[in-house]
Amino acid sequence: MASKNIKKKHKRTKDQKALNFLCIMLAFVVVFVAVVCVSVNKNNNDLREKETTSSQSSQTTEKGNSKKPQSTENGKTPDTTAPETTQVATAAVAQPGTMDNPTIITIDEEKWYLTLVNSSYRIPDNYEPDLVYVCGSEERLDRKVAEHYEDMYNAALKDGVSLTPCSGYRSYELQERNYNNKVSFYESQGYSNKDAKVKAATIIMPPGSSEHNLGYAMDIVCVDEWFEDTAEFKWLTENAADYGFIMRYPKDKQDITKVIYEPWHWRYVGVELAKELKDSGLVLEEYFGLA
Ligand SMILES: [Zn+2]
Known part of the structure; x- marks a missing residue:
């Protein structure tokens, strides 16, 4: 009888041990599944965040038939099954507007230096x-451009050339005032309002469409065509790309930029693109496939 009890007790202990083991294993499985779920969720969120950031870019690469969409630049294929991603990507394909009804763009925080503004694409008036x-x-x-301008300025000084800042940032309001004055001037010359607006825009960009409103461009030394005969212009032509600056409105691209030749106007686009544009001779509109 005693031996039977001992056996029973022994069996119960064994069962208890097995149960404990099962419980521990179950706990491990639960923890493992939880860790996997959190990890997968985080990866999805990271990917979605990356794609959202890159597709919020201004019209730029989305429209540029020569450029890949930014979301594939880091080697990741966009997840087209995710509804949020599809929505954002669709919204980012900004069609060019018109002078009277321009497309208002959002600046991509990561690739801000690629922002294109012209009569068709403008920044919001509260930017x-x-x-x-x-x-x-x-x-x-x-601030992001200023440090590059300072570098360029100091390098030029060492070569005995002074890239005196003449006109940098302009507020939306100031741009609006200058532009409206120019429109009025052409109207007084007998142009229709529509023609006066187009003609004025070749000299003073409408508010929100000037790179001066972005704070990305500097008019250097003085605003005159003879600037191209100066040592400053020669230095800029040779070296500005090394600091990320381009001459935005060249003489032979006026039909594309719709802006007069401005040898004094230098815009920051980053060193890589500045060198590419210098070598290819393309202007931003051509680079983005909008010409
Ligand atoms: Zn300018």
């Missing part, structure tokens, strides 16, 4: 860049 004064002057640029 406020983070501005700093450059080279001890009264002129300001976007």
Whole structure:
């Protein structure tokens, strides 16, 4: 009888052990599944975030038939099954507007330096860049651009050339005032309102469509065509791309940019693109496939 009880007790202990083991295993499985779920969810969120950021870019690469969409640049294929991604990607394909009804763009925080503004693409009227004064002057640029301008300015100084900042950032309101004055001037010359607007825009961009409103461009030394005969212009032509700046409105591309030749106007686009544009001779509109 005693031996039977001992056997029973022994069996119960064995069962208890087996049960404990099962419980522990079950707990492991639950923890493992939870970890896998959290990890998968995080990866999805990361991917979605990346795609959202890259597809929020201005019209730029989405429209450029020569450029790949930014979302594939980091080697990741966009997840077309995710509804949010599809929506954002569709919304990012910004069609060019017209002078009277321009497309209002959103600046991609990551690729801000690729932002294209012209009569068809404008920034919102409440856009406020983070501005700093450059080279001890009264002129300001976007903080992200200013450091590159300073580098370029200092390098030129070493070569005995002074890239004096003449006109940097302009507010939306100031641009609007200047533009409207120009339109009025052409109207007074007998142009219709429509023609006066187009003609004025070749000289003073409508508000929101000037690179000066972005704080990405500087008019250097003085605003005159003879600037191209100066040592400053020669230096810029040779070296500006090394600092990320391009001459935005060349003489032979006026039919594409719709802006007069401006040898004094230098715009930051980043070193890589500046060199590419310098070598290819393309303007931004051509680069983005919008010409
Ligand atoms: Zn300018």
